[in-house]
Amino acid sequence: MREIGLDDLADIATGAAILGTGGGGDPYIGRLMARAALRENGPVKLTPLAELPDDAVVLPVASMGAPTVMVEKLPAADELSNAVEALCGYLGRRPTHLACAEAGGVNSLIPVAAAARTGLPLIDADGMGRAFPELQMFVPGLYGVKASPMAMSDDKGNRAVIHTVDNHWTERLARAATVEMGGSSTTALYAMTGRQAREYMVPGTLSLCAELGALVERHRTTGDTAEAVAERLGGRVLFTGKVLDVERRTVGGFARGTARLTDGSAELRLSFQNEHLLAELDGVPVATTPDLICVLDQQTGVPVTTEGTRYGQRVTVLVAPCDPRWHTPEGLALVGPRYFGYDLDPVTT
Amino acid sequence: MRIGIDVGGTNTDAVLMDGERVVAAVKRSTTRDVTGGIVAALEGLRDQLLHDRPGAGSPRAAGGTDTATLSDVNAVMIGTTHFINALVEADRLAPTAAVRLGLPATSALPPFVDWPDALVEAVSGRGYLCHGGHEFDGRLISELDPDELRRTADDIRARGIRSVAVSSVFSPVNIEFEERAAEILAAELPGVPISLSHEIGRIGLLERENATIVNAALRELATGIVDGLAGAMAGLGITAPLYLSQNDGTLMDLEFARRYPVATFASGPTNSMRGAAALSGIGTCAVVDIGGTTSDIGILSGGFPREATTEVTVAGIRTNFRMPDVLSIGLGGGSRIHPDHGVGPDSVGYRLPEQALVFGGSTLTATDIAVAAGRAEIGDPSLVAHLDRSMVQAVLKRIADEVAEAVERMRTSPEPLPVVAVGGGSILLPDELPGCGTLHRPGNHSVANAIGAAIAQIGGEVDRIYTVAPGRRETVLDEARQEAVDRAIAGGAQPGSVRIVEFDEIPVPYLPGDATRIRVKAVGDLAIKELSTKGTGHA
Known part of the structure; x- marks a missing residue:
């Protein structure tokens, strides 16, 4: 799979629900956001991990918070790009690629929307290979890639950058800020180089989601x-x-x-x-x-x-x-x- | 006495009930204008009553005490498909604006975002994003901006839009902004009806907003239909108040019906289930309604249908208003029987009287199997006498197993649950359903829907996220219960008869520990003036 278009979203959502292992949040809102972004900006280019240059700047993005809030207080249009911008400002570099933090549930499709909005390619990988509930649960984190500095944005335009001593602290502070932001936020975290992403991210998970979704559809009866x-x-x-x-x-x-x-x-x-x-x-x-x-x-x-x-x-x-x-x-x-x-x-x- | 009327896709049924007793029942064809079918059904009831009068030879009238006429009726209840059909057919919908209060949040997904294009066009749908809205814990997202709303009203007026839906983020937690916005818009747009989302749906902004837009688009039609029905009643000399059935099996008066037409959408299956319960005398049960093509299975608890917990898509629009949880399987009297003894899901449908073997046709249907097994006498039984006995038994077992499995899927606990079967296709079922015990088959089941309408009560409901401070839990729960009771009484229930029929307390995950969603539903008997038929001198 080399790009994600409108017709791929339903399959990815179903596949993401399988890898979500019962959790991960309802992919419906993520799917609508991805659809709106793809309609405006066209398909998103999907880069296989193997083709990622050493010096690429890879930035995972994800929604954080309560699913109950996410279905009621929908995100603001610029919330996704605000999180990315906030981290760029702090790092003094721009990402060359975006990535999924997790492959399960709503967070498999939020990055598709972010990629379409920013015009950046998405890498065909994620940091968990499934869904997990906390942000320190991230494979590259096992090899020293830090969640910090992490950027957060909310519907009002607030941006926060958290610089912490370890990934557990990032989770604690980000969770508390998310509650203050009204129970949901958009985050950009675990910035890494192309080489780190190639070595540590879980490869092929977006195309796997699409493949699993198509499989369910084929076997429905x-x-x-x-x-x-x-x-x-x-x-x-x-x-x-x-x-x-x-x-x-x-x-x-x-x-x-x-x-x-x-x-x-x-x-x-x-x-x-x-x-x-x-x-x-x-x-x-x-x-x-x-x-x-x-x-x-x-x-x-x-x-x-x-x-x-x-x-x-x-x-x-x-x-x-x-x-x-x-x-x-x-x-x-x-x-x-x-x-x-x-x-x-x-x-x- | 009450009259219950059910307007279905094919038939309009009417029953006259005296307490629990069915005095008269008729079936007429549904007409395109709907009102014509209702009038025909009411005339049918009147004719039956005339024939029952002394001298008309009816043994029942010999006692002389129930020589009723339509003018003795205390209330008329109608369950109708007018409004859902208008949406499905995208017919007679008013140009509608959706005003959402929530900026700067929610701008990523504006109103009408997941609607079928044809329906957006049918309602000339236009969405407006304005400031306002609340957080889950009651804080403001932003202040309401009256000038922004006035500018929005100017644009609505300029575009000739005739109905407005207002939704505010977390309005199920705090209704203030929707009400204030409605005041401002109403002052600018006299005569334009305004529908508020907190009165229509629950948490889930898009789904609640969608239901509110649908409601808004139907309000002109609602006024026309309500006036038409009231006129038709008056023309027949019926002066009793008129009510419409809602999705949850409770009633609304005409004033409410003008404002909330969307609340009638699922009244058909609800009335069918409640009617089955009333006929069988069992309030907590599974109801299996077997028609020509499908079987619908629902669960009643304390006389009310269990509601679906998930989103419901109507005419391609995702909504979250309360609908009964109904499982449909492709099995009915017209289902085709396949060589491997499989039943349906394909069906000969309304062509059963030509195509089934018992009617001289060439298609083996579920009805033929029931006749061959001696469960029913339909058509010419000799035409199915040649069917292999073991095949007939195998198919019947398959049918019973499929229905039993569907009932099993709908249960929420292993407790024994009686099963009530209604509908013409219920002849397909054995007297004992595997794993479910004895099957109950009440009489008069062909008019179960109209009976369900006739026995409906008045309800009141609360569904909100509360932030429960330590030590305040009981107080909060009591307040929620009282509010539901008050709402039922305000809706027209007899105060002494109101009781709580549903109560749910659900902690909300990923939020600080004290956020809890509380749902309460209260119902009571309709407070109607019972006209005495004795001693008033007119008999």
Whole structure:
């Protein structure tokens, strides 16, 4: 895939919902923003990681905040470019390429809109290979690329640049500023060189999203989407069954909960915090974060969000390997089961 | 006594009810102008009553106590598809402006952003972005600018736009700006109706704004239709107040109907479910309505349909007004039967009386299977006598399994849930549905919709994000409940009869811990003056 046009947006949104592993926010607003930007500015050029020159300046952009706010207080037209401009001003350099911070949910399409608005190419990669809830969960961060300096912008034209001592501090300060900005903000962070991006970003994830979306569309009536998706992602189908029970509560600003599934004999228990993080088959962990635990509607293959999971749905659960760098000790410290409060070792898929 | 009328795509049904009892029921064809079909149905009711009078030979009238006439009716309730059809057909829509208060936020996606082009054109849609709006916690995004609104009004007037929709960011949290903007615009644009988003939808700006624009575009039509209906009633000597059914199964009076036509959009399926519940005497159940082409499955809880939690797309426009959660599967009396015993989703539809085997046609349909199995006598049963028994049984099992699975998908808990079947296609189902127990099949089910309209109540609702300070939770919840009750009473409910039928408290993620969305719905009986038919000397 060499460029992203209007016809690609629906597939990318579906694929992003799969890699969103139940979280990542509704891609609808992102899709509308990308569509509006593409209509005005034409298709966005997509640069494969391998073609990125060493001295390129790559800048990931992302929305931050509560999905409930994002569907009500829509962004201002210049909010995306304001975040980019603010960081350029601070760095004294202009980016040559934009990038996706995460591949899942709403943040797979916000950068498409930003690229169309700024006229910059987008790289075919992201920093997570999936969706995660906090900004320090970023593969290049494992190799010393800093989120800081990070720029933020809001609907009113406020711009903030945060210069911090580490990525955890960036997350804390940015989260607090986002609440003050009214619960949502646009961010530009993790500026890196072309060489760093080539080595550390997760390659090919935008074209992967498009491919997965097309796959779901093709298999919509055949009932074997999950198998096809699992095969494409190098994973396997874990379970097919009916949702027996869903329990949700909000802890520390995150929607946590569990869903119990049955196929008549065995029972699969899914634990989630925005994203699906743990799957236990009859009490035995069979898949854990950082691997991707994806839940698809059994009949249509459409991904089911943790918010939309409810009693009686018939779903197929599949697990797919994450980027292998998440399985290093440094990676697991950031996104392993223990970080999310589950006292167990990660299962390798 | 009450009259319930349901205007469907094909038929207009009317029932006269005395309390829970159906006194008379008729079915007439829906007419293009809609009002004609309603008048025909009311005349049908009147004729049935005349035939029931002493001397007309009706055994029921022998007691002499219920020689009713249409003038004895206390209330008329109409469920209608007028308005949703006008939108779907892009017909008779008024030129409409959408004024959004939220600048500098929201400019990335202006009003009408995801509308089909043809509908934008049909409403001569024009969007205006103005200052105003609130944050989730009630802070201002920016101050309202009266001069900006007056300039906007000038442009609206100059373009000949005849209806205005106003939406403000987070108006479900704070209604102040929408109300102030409405005052300013009304002063500048006398006679132009103004629809406010907080009265129509919930959180989700685009969806709420879309529903408000649709409402605004329908208001001229609403005035015409409401006046037409009132005139038709008066022409038949009916002086009782007239109400329209809303999406949630409650009623609105004509004044409200002029202002909120969009609230009638889903009254058809709602009335069908509520009518089925009333006929079967079961208030919490799954309702399966099997027609010619599809089966609609919905869930009733305490007599009211469960609402969809997701966005609903109507005529290509994404909205979030309250619609009943209905699952449609392609299975009905006209469904074709395939060689592998598969049923539908293709159907012979309205051509059933020519194409089904029992009518001498050549297409094997679900109805033929039901007749072959002896579940119904339709057409000529000898024409399906040759069908292989095991095939017939296999298809029937398939049908029962598919419906049972759809019911299962709609359930929200493993608790046992009775299943009520209505509609002409309910003959396809066995007396015991797999995993669901005994199937309830109430009588009079062919006019369930009209009965649902006749029994409707008055509702009041609150849906807002509250910032709940520590220790204030109970007070906030009580205030929300009281507001819903007050709204029901203001809408015309008998104060003593109002009760809370729905209550939801949902913490909002990614925001400081005390942001909570609270949804309350209260309903009560319509406060109508019961005219005494005894002792008034006219009998």
